[in-house]
Amino acid sequence: MTGRAGRTDRARHTERRAPVGGGGGLLAGQRRALILAALRGRGGVRVGELTAELGVSEMTVRRDLDVLARQGALRKVHGGAVPAEPAVEPGFREKAALGAAEKRRIGRAAAALLPRAGAVAFGGGTTVCAVARELSPVPGLTVVTNSLPVAEVFHRLDAGASPAEVVLTGGVRTPSDALVGPVADAALAAFHVDVLVLGAHGLGVASGLTTPNLAEAATNARLLAAARRVVLVADATKWRADRLRTFARLDAVDVLVTDAAPPAAAGTALRSAGVEVRVAPPG
Incomplete structure (x- = not known):
């Protein structure tokens, strides 16, 4: 199996405010993911703004906010919502419920690209975990x-006699249940894997792959450096959710598996970067 090697983190990106983007054709899970992305980027959202930006009714926006509030992903206030306290980033379970059908589609399509033997690395995130399943x-x-959830998935495949040997790094736990920091980085520095399955909090033509967690950015860079081939799994909403820190450019990726065709500018950039795009089939 061939691919790019020795990938490193090469740029920094400062978060900027951006519109949520037209969403009249989005499914509920995709809308809610966009709402959370806008909330993290702005520190607060108004119902009227979301109605215009998503292209849906005020009732639909309020219903989405109700669902997200029940999941603990945000706190409703008069006229809108603010981040949940004390953490802005929702936990693994809350994120897993957002766009669950799309993540399952991506998971099936990406799993078909992976070897059943050899060495495969999995980063953190709910979409990556969907591939493991x-x-x-x-x-x-x-x-x-x-990823603690990914390790648990393989542990449950055949309790007590799993055919896979699982190596779990140490490190500091993030809200996404990923282990990051110097301990994780040191462990990953010694590995060389055939394929890496990786996610991202946000994607951008200029910014590349981004995350709000600085330690997670460094650990993701270690994962990339260890891999001969990189499969990025990300739903279409990630193109509207640039985060604080860039950990890789688009040309660090060999294959992008997603649930919908990327925006026109992103598609052009991916082709220029030599990235193969695979849209997961429905059903």
Whole structure:
């Protein structure tokens, strides 16, 4: 299996305010992911703004806010919503419920690209975990991961006799249940894997792959450096959710598996970067 090697973090990106983007054709999970992205970027959102930017009714926006509030992802206030306290970033379970159908589609499509034996690394995130759930390993597969949920998925595949050898890094736990920081970075520095399955909090033509967590950015860079081939899994809403820190450019990716065709400018940039785009089929 061939691909790019020795990928490094090469740029910094400062978060900027951006519109949520037209969303009249989006599914509920995609709308709610966009609402959370706008909330993180602005520190607060108004119902009227979301109605215009998403292209849906005020009732739909209020219903989405109600769902997100019940999940603990935000706190409703008069006329809109603010981040939930004390953490802005929702936890793994809350994020897993957003766009769950799209993540399952992406998971199935990405799992079909992976070897059943050899060494495969999995980063953190709910979409990456969806790929792990779809993979049927055979004896001889080694999984390297900094994701607690991914490690648990492989542990449950065959309790007590899993055909996969799972290597879980240490580190500091993030809201996404990923292990990051110097301990994780040191562990990953010694590994070389055939394929890396990676997610991102945000994607941008100029900014590349981004995350709001500085330690997670460094650990993701270590994962990229260890991989000969990189499969990025990200739903279409990630193109409207640039985050604080860039950890890789688009040309660090070999294949992008997503649920919808990227925006026109992003599609052009991906082709220029030599990234193969695969849109997961429906159903």
